[in-house]
Amino acid sequence: MSSDEPALIELRGLRKQFDTDGGAVEVLRGIDLSIAAGEFVAIMGASGSGKSTLMNLLGLLDRPTAGAYLFAGRDVTSLDGDARAALRRHAFGFVFQHYDLIGTVTALENVELPAIYAGMPAGPRRRRAEALLGQLGLRDRLDHRPSQLSGGQQQRVSIARALMNGGAVILADEPTGALDSKSSGEVLTLLTDLAAAGHTIVLITHDPAVASVADRTIEISDGAIVSDRRRMSSSQPTRSVPRIGDRGASLIEDMAQAVRQARHGLKTNPIRTALTLVGIIFGVASVIALMAIGEGTRQTVLDQLAIYGTNRLYVVPGDRTARGAGGTLAVSDVELVRSLPNVAAAMPFLQGQATVRFGSVDARTTVAAVTTDYPRVLNWPVAHGRFFSRDDERGFAPVAVLGQKVWRTLFPGGADPLRKFILIDNVPFQVVGVLTGKGTLSGDADDDDGIAIPFPTGSQRLFGTPYLSWISVLVDDFAGAAETGDAITTALTAKHHVRDFSVANQAANIMATMKTQNSLTLLLGVAAALSLLVGGIGIMNMMLMTVAERTREIGIRMATGARPADIHRQFLVEALLLSVTGGLAGFVLGHMAGVACALFGMRIIFTLHAALAALLCGAVTGLVFGFMPARRAAGLDPVVALTRE
Secondary structure, three states: OOOOOOOOEEEEEEEEEEEEOOEEEEEEEEEEEEEOOOOEEEEEOOOOOOHHHHHHHHOOOOOOOEEEEEEOOEEOOOOOHHHHHHHHHHHEEEEOOOOOOOOOOOHHHHHHHHHHHHOOOHHHHHHHHHHHHHHOOOHHHOOOOHHHOOHHHHHHHHHHHHHOOOOOEEEEEOOOOOOOHHHHHHHHHHHHHHHHOOOEEEEEEOOHHHHOOOOEEEEEEOOEEEEEEEOOOOOOOOOOOOOOOOOOOOHHHHHHHHHHHHHHHHHOOHHHHHHHHHHHHHHHHHHHHHHHHHHHHHHHHHHHHHHOOOOEEEEEEOOOOOOOOOOOOOHHHHHHHHOOOOEEEEEEEEEEEEEEEEOOEEEEEEEEEEOOOHHHHOOOOEEEEOOOOHHHHHOOOOEEEEOHHHHHHHOHHHOOOOOOEEEEOOEEEEEEEEEOOOOOOOOOOOOOOEEEEEHHHHHHHHHOOOOOOEEEEEEOOHHHHHHHHHHHHHHHHHHHOOOOEEEEEHHHHHHHHHHHHHHHHHHHHHHHHHHHHHHHHHHHHHHHHHHHHOHHHHHHHHHOOOOHHHHHHHHHHHHHHHHHHHHHHHHHHHHHHHHHHHHOOOOOOOOHHHHHHHHHHHHHHHHHHHHHHHHHHHOOOHHHHHHOO
16 A cells, blocks of 8 residues: 555554453554555454454444544544444445354345345345355355355355445454365455455454465554564555445335344244234234123113113102102193203103903003103104004093013913903003013013003093102203203292102213213223233243344344344334234134124124224234334344354
8 A cells, every 4th residue: 555545444543441340451452553445454363362353343343442443534433323334234244253144044135134234126136146146156055044054155155245235345253263174265265356356355363374365464462463564466456445324225125124034033933923922812802802792781781771761851759858758740740841941751650550451361560651752752662553642641541552571461472462452450441552672671670561551541540649650751952961850850849849859860870871881891991901911021021032042143234234223123023013913813813702702692893993903002012012122132232242142
């Protein structure tokens, strides 16, 4: 190198010390060194002399404690992690003593690695990797994994990897240390040919015979350069000067590659992956199945309540206070309530037990004396025949509408009851209709076990009293039911001069029931989410173990140009892929479990938002519980990761 020619690599007073339990140990003691582009330099020294530490500093795998490092005239000592990764990616190629290939991928994929982080498209990347391996005599070994290659073949793969992005500077650390003499000679010949082609070669060795192939031999001892010898060369090779500062791959390519790497990673230990998947699968399946069961139960209750009306109030005689006990309600009270705002209908209700008979069949049942508002107020239409009319009311007509149970009791086999006469407490009534079935809302009462008759007829001919059992009130606005109840209380208290009644708000009861059912559904969802949490902890545990087991792989990826963000993305996507796969399987299993429950008579309602929520929770679980392991992986120091066994 002439005096006016700028150095490709220049070290000024470079120092490196390590902190140990016994105190600080200085490994490099003020190294001053210049290497020109295209030089073939051997750095030789005994074990512990500091030569490997120097190589790690040259390749930006480690940082110096003091001094300056200039590369192509640029001080790279204080570059951040991404800039150092970009320089490694485009300027350096590493050839290690133990090859440091990723064992879970093929020779071709190992060679492609630097180009992946450089953002080279898949087609050109594959063609270049195939060409490099072909030039090195490995064309028939493209799809072989490292364990299927000999030591010499593995080292040639690592050289091809070093050349993938150009390899302007090749740092070879004891490249022949693990090889036999024949393979060692082949590797040294390759390095010599690369130097002749213009690559800058820095060869780390302890063997003088290996160092003799270089044009320049630098000897280091106890962290300092003790000699620097040059061998005369008759030719000046074409010098390769790298470009630096490239941004690397695009985000889309980064994500696509992260998914491919994640798939490889999950395949390395399929049993552990499967066991971890179980937690996510059952977590998501539990969320879907339990939410479907809760929604089905809630809807069943609401449907049952809807049969009985959700916007009703009841005015009942008597009050909890001593003064109000024993009150009565009259038809005039119904007229007053009917005149109040938000009251759609008010109906007198007089109810009692009676013996009903048809032919030789008799039964004890409930008889309700009501008005023509009955079907509307109670949301209870007629199934057969008709309901009695206002003319029937005005004429005190002895007509009756049967409930489903009374009909089947008095008319076995479903015989037509219309226009037939029955006896209610020995009073003849003609059947004009049959109500639809309602079933039982709660307890032992069966609302289908009853008969409806006109109020005047029941009051005068059957019960013999003008006083009501209660008043049923239908409100227009469900939301204003509470205010309507207050208005009824005020009006009737003023009329009676005492509060000898109470107002029951069915709408409020419905709201309370809905809140209770929603709370129960939420409780089921929380219980299912806890199982999902357990699955998330399983993901974290697996990913932490994965990072520990693949620390050396992480170091290899960093040496070939991966940024901390690339490593973080790879392991985070791995956790996300695991959780999404488990989520999809859980989605299927949850629906299968729901269908199985439905076959046993349970009402199951699958909702889109519950299914999406379960899948989203599964994905978020992967992100949350995969973040810390991914961050730990990205935070590893390259040189520390490479030395981890």
